[in-house]
Amino acid sequence: MDPFRQMHEWKNNLDHFFGGDFWNDFEHIVKPPIPAVNLYEQENEFILYINLPGIKDRKQINLSTSPTTVELKGQLLPIEQHGKIINQEILLGEFQRKIDLPFPIREDKVSASIKSGVMIVHLPKQKKEHNRKKISIETFEE
Numbered sequence: 001m002d003p004f005r006q007m008h009e010w011k012n013n014l015d016h017f018f019g020g021d022f023w024n025d026f027e028h029i030v031k032p033p034i035p036a037v038n039l040y041e042q043e044n045e046f047i048l049y050i051n052l053p054g055i056k057d058r059k060q061i062n063l064s065t066s067p068t069t070v071e072l073k074g075q076l077l078p079i080e081q082h083g084k085i086i087n088q089e090i091l092l093g094e095f096q097r098k099i100d101l102p103f104p105i106r107e108d109k110v111s112a113s114i115k116s117g118v119m120i121v122h123l124p125k126q127k128k129e130h131n132r133k134k135i136s137i138e139t140f141e142e
Contacts, residue, residue, distance in 0.1 A: 047121070051116070
């Protein structure tokens, strides 16, 4: 028995009643984002751990940054299946995920590596600039 069958039927009935894809705005609540990530802050950098089961080639993942975000795109491939599935919790398929960072980073110093299905991304923090620029104020008449 599929434990999610009734939930899928309920979702389909609401989609039919409200029209279209009623649940699209709530999908992130029902389905966890993939891939799963942990973000840690250290004094001079953030370290991002990304769970990527089955990734064997770095070309399967596209990693990009902006000063305050990290974006991932790729595809998690199915693992070998042996027999009838009873419980499925390992998510797979295409993904796109954007992670907001609490402080700006130095994009020119970002590094990433993959080992044992986990990508580790080092995101050095942008140092605060203490130099103040004096602004010249022009005279004006009323």
